[in-house]
Amino acid sequence: MGRTQCDVIWTPGHCGSISGILHQPPRGVLAPMTSGEAHYFARRFQVLWIKSIGSRVMTSALLLYVCETGLPVARATSPSMRSRQKQSQIYRHYHASHLSRPWLTFLQAAVKFSSAHNLRVAVKSSGHDFLGRSTAPSSLLIHTHKFQNISFVGSTMTVGSGVYAQTVYEQGKANGRIAVGPAAATVCLGGGWVQGAGHSALSPTFSLGADNALEFEIVVASGELLKVNQKLHPDLFYALRGGGAGSWGVIVSVTFHVYPTFNATSSSIYLATENNTVSASLATLHAQHVFDWDSVNAGHYMSVIRNTSTNASIFWLNAYMPNTTASQSKELLAPFLNASLALPGVSLLSQDFTYGDINDALFQDDDSVGSNVVVGSRLIPAATYRDSPSTVGEVHKKLFGKRIIGVMVAGGKVAENAHISSAVHPAWRTAKIHLISFGTWDDSASLAEIDQIRHLFQKVQLPIMEEIAGPNAGAYSNEADVLEPNFQTTFFGPNYGKLSAIKSKYDPNDLFIVGAGVGSERWDEWGLCRV
Numbered sequence: 001m002g003r004t005q006c007d008v009i010w011t012p013g014h015c016g017s018i019s020g021i022l023h024q025p026p027r028g029v030l031a032p033m034t035s036g037e038a039h040y041f042a043r044r045f046q047v048l049w050i051k052s053i054g055s056r057v058m059t060s061a062l063l064l065y066v067c068e069t070g071l072p073v074a075r076a077t078s079p080s081m082r083s084r085q086k087q088s089q090i091y092r093h094y095h096a097s098h099l100s101r102p103w104l105t106f107l108q109a110a111v112k113f114s115s116a117h118n119l120r121v122a123v124k125s126s127g128h129d130f131l132g133r134s135t136a137p138s139s140l141l142i143h144t145h146k147f148q149n150i151s152f153v154g155s156t157m158t159v160g161s162g163v164y165a166q167t168v169y170e171q172g173k174a175n176g177r178i179a180v181g182p183a184a185a186t187v188c189l190g191g192g193w194v195q196g197a198g199h200s201a202l203s204p205t206f207s208l209g210a211d212n213a214l215e216f217e218i219v220v221a222s223g224e225l226l227k228v229n230q231k232l233h234p235d236l237f238y239a240l241r242g243g244g245a246g247s248w249g250v251i252v253s254v255t256f257h258v259y260p261t262f263n264a265t266s267s268s269i270y271l272a273t274e275n276n277t278v279s280a281s282l283a284t285l286h287a288q289h290v291f292d293w294d295s296v297n298a299g300h301y302m303s304v305i306r307n308t309s310t311n312a313s314i315f316w317l318n319a320y321m322p323n324t325t326a327s328q329s330k331e332l333l334a335p336f337l338n339a340s341l342a343l344p345g346v347s348l349l350s351q352d353f354t355y356g357d358i359n360d361a362l363f364q365d366d367d368s369v370g371s372n373v374v375v376g377s378r379l380i381p382a383a384t385y386r387d388s389p390s391t392v393g394e395v396h397k398k399l400f401g402k403r404i405i406g407v408m409v410a411g412g413k414v415a416e417n418a419h420i421s422s423a424v425h426p427a428w429r430t431a432k433i434h435l436i437s438f439g440t441w442d443d444s445a446s447l448a449e450i451d452q453i454r455h456l457f458q459k460v461q462l463p464i465m466e467e468i469a470g471p472n473a474g475a476y477s478n479e480a481d482v483l484e485p486n487f488q489t490t491f492f493g494p495n496y497g498k499l500s501a502i503k504s505k506y507d508p509n510d511l512f513i514v515g516a517g518v519g520s521e522r523w524d525e526w527g528l529c530r531v
Contacts, residue, residue, distance in 0.1 A: 003120050003138060003528040104225065107142065107250060112223035114140045114511055120527050121511050123250050125161050125191030128184065130375055131482040133192065133246040133514035137526055142250055144191070149253065152177055156214060157258045161190035161251040165363050173359035177258040180206045183301075185363045190254040192245030196478035197424045199434060201299035201320040201362060204412030206259060210241035210424050211417050215255040218248065221507040225252070239502045239518075242424035244477050244491060246514035247503060264322045265329040266361040268352045269337060271315040274345035276400050279304055279313045281343055284393025286317070287385050289336040290408065290432065296321045296332065297413070302406040304396065313400070314349070315340075320361060326353035372450075374439045376457030376481040378469035379425070382411055382432035391468055398464045399437050407434040425493045427474025434476050435469075437461045457481050477516070487516040 114121045122141045124134035135141060147160030150167065152175040159168060166185035172178050180200045181189050189198070189209065198209020206212060215229040216237070226249075228237045240248055273279040286302060293300065300319035307313065317336075321329045330353055340346050354361065385392060396404065410431040418429035439453040439461075458481065466473065475484070477491040488496040496518070503510075503518045510519050513527045524531055 003118055104219075104252065107252070108219055108223045108225060110140060110142060111219050111221065111250065111511070115221055115223065115509070118509065119511075120513060121250075122514075123191075123246050123512070125188040125251075126164065126186050128187045129192055129245065130479055131477075131515055133517065136514075138528060144188075144250065144252075147190075147252060152258065155258060156255055158215075158253055158255045159190050160253050162188055163190060164188060169359040169363050172258065173261060173357055176261050178202070178261045178358050179256055179258045180209050180212050181362065182209075183362060183364045185365055189256065190251055192478060194254060195240055195243065195245040195248070195251075197242045197428060197476060198478075199407065199409040199476065201301075201409060202322070202358075203409040203414050204294070204299050205297040205322050207413040207417045208242075208424060208428065209256070210422055211414075211420055212257045213241050213254055214257055216240050217252040217254075218250065219252065220249040221509065221511040235502050236506055238421060239423050239499055241422035243495070243499050243502075244423075244514070244517045247512050247517040247519065248506065249512060262323050262358055263356060264320055264358040264361055265324050265326050266354045267317075267319045267321065267326075267329045267333055268350075269317045269333065270349040270351070271317075271340055272347045272349050273313045273315060275311045276306075276313070276397050278343060278345035279306075279315065279400060280393045280397035282315050282340055282346060282393075283396035284390050285339055285343070286336065286406075287389035287392040289339070290385050292335060293319060293321065293332055294411065296324050298322075298324075298332075298408075300408045302408065303403065304400065305403045306400050320358070322358065326355045329353055372441045372443065372445075374454055374457070374481070375436055375479060376439075376461055376465075377434060377436040377475045377479055378462075378465045379410070379427040379431040379474045379476065380433045380435050380469050381427075381430050382415075383430070384468045385432050388468070395464055395468050399461060403438045403440075405436045405438075407436065408432065409434060423492065423495045423499055425474040425477075425491065425495070427493060428476075431474075434479070435465065436479055437465070455483070458483055458485070480516075482515045484516055488521070491516060492518070 111121065113119075120136050120139040122134060122136035122139050123144065124141060125144045127134050144160070145162040147162040148167075149158070149160040150163050150171050151158050152171070155177075157168070157172070157177065157179055164186045165181045165183075165188070168179050168181055168189055179189065180198070180202045181187075182193055182198070182200060187193050194209045194213055196210075200206075200209060215227065217225065217227055218236075218240070219225050220236075226233055226236070228240060230237060236248065240251075271282065273282055283304070298319050298321045300317060302318075303314075303316045305314045305316070317333075319329070319333065321332065324332070337348075337351070341348060380392075410428055410433065414431075415429050418426070437457060439456045441450055441453050445453075472486075472489055474493055475481075475490050477487075480491065484490045492499055499518045507519075510522065513520055513523055515527075520527070522530055
């Protein structure tokens with residue numbers, strides 16, 4: 001059985017009650033441009049148009065860059081669910097329309113319309129999706145950005161699915177509360193972030209975003225608005241907390257547990273290393289010290305950025321230490337920093353300690369566009385860092401390409417919450433670090449070169465990462481490779497069977513189908529024909 005793809009259904013006579021709120025995306029270079037836009041696309045869009053490989057909407061590997069940044073963006077949808085897009089099929093992807101009005105009745109009508117016409121539905125909140133799940137070919141794209149409600153009642157916060165993290169932190173500070181949320185300012189807590197598990201610098205203190213979700217309002221495939229919590233539709237509540245973004249319906253709002261705000265120190269250290277061997281020694285040293293900051297439940301990020309022309313690298317560490325002053329944070333980081341500077345070939349570039357309200361410290365600006373990047377990741381067990389720190393260093397050395405990031409947001413409360421019944425991958429409960437590798441390319445790269453980089457993680461980087469993650473290890477589904485051949489195990493582990501049954505119950509016709517999402521194995525790479 002295939003999807004509806006003909007243009008006739010978008011005419012007023014067929015669209016009925018939603019005809020006035022449908023918008024067809026501009027057709028890329030075929031649409032008129034201002035002189036500024038033309039200049040912007042002169043270099044960028046030719047690459048997007050001709051070399052669109054992969055399934056990213058965070059990056060210009062897609063024809064549709066959907067992060068709203070105020071800069072001109074290409075709007076021609078890139079549809080690939082799991083593999084490369086074919087040049088000859090580009091022109092049939094402009095049938096996607098999107099719903100932007102916030103009224104609930106129109107949202108329900110749109111979902112019912114899609115169900116009646118067997119249309120695939122894609123859901124976009126802010127578009128921060130490394131797997132391309134917030135866009136799709138020949139589909140109805142529902143944009144939830146205008147669900148902007150936010151309210152605080154006691155220890156709870158209810159947010160619309162279009163509310164940015166920056167707004168949450170600003171309003172949280174005003175209300176004396178802090179929510180577990182992401183670092184990037186324009187990620188929406190009520191979108192794909194919480195559905196994928198939702199990591200945060202506060203996760204060691206308060207656990208994952210999914211663990212703090214108390215209730216959802218969601219429009220499911222039937223068009224019905226459901227209130228979902230531990231007592232109402234508990235199976236769907238299970239799925240929405242970690243069962244993957246875009247697979248369950250259109251989230252209208254989420255209620256989270258929030259906490260009294262507090263002061264914290266954000267610590268940032270930049271070190272320069274002379275070559276890969278020195279960088280590997282520094283990575284080993286970091287692995288040896290990674291538990292030093294557990295006493296204050298610190299969440300921190302580590303990044304190694306290599307200069308490919310000289311083999312020198314920049315090592316960056318950014319730690320968030322709750323209820324800790326700047327001087328206390330400096331003291332806690334001193335053993336690692338002093339040992340690092342004792343290594344030959346390591347020098348300190350800068351260090352900074354900023355103390356203040358945690359709401360001010362958490363989010364980071366995310367105003368970049370047009371990067372050519374694909375990612376892959378694994379959750380690395382805490383036991384690896386305790387027992388084999390030197391192996392961690394060697395793996396980092398093998399992975400040094402352009403950039404790797406270690407996201408130290410597990411352990412602590414994440415591990416303690418292993419008893420919670422949710423779809424969060426069990427690997428989160430034993431992990432210490434979410435390790436990400438990046439593959440990048442220049443705009444001048446050939447199609448063959450991009451294709452090689454596109455598959456670099458599965459062919460080269462993953463076997464290396466498995467030296468510390470182990471075989472069949474889990475990954476954080478929001479920051480991972482959509483080409484995972486066994487995504488059921490990698491993203492969902494032993495939860496997949498239960499999730500598949502829940503999917504069949506609430507979405508029997510797979511209206512909401514996304515790349516590497518629950519049920520996607522039943523569809524072709526375009527999500528248009530059953531296999």
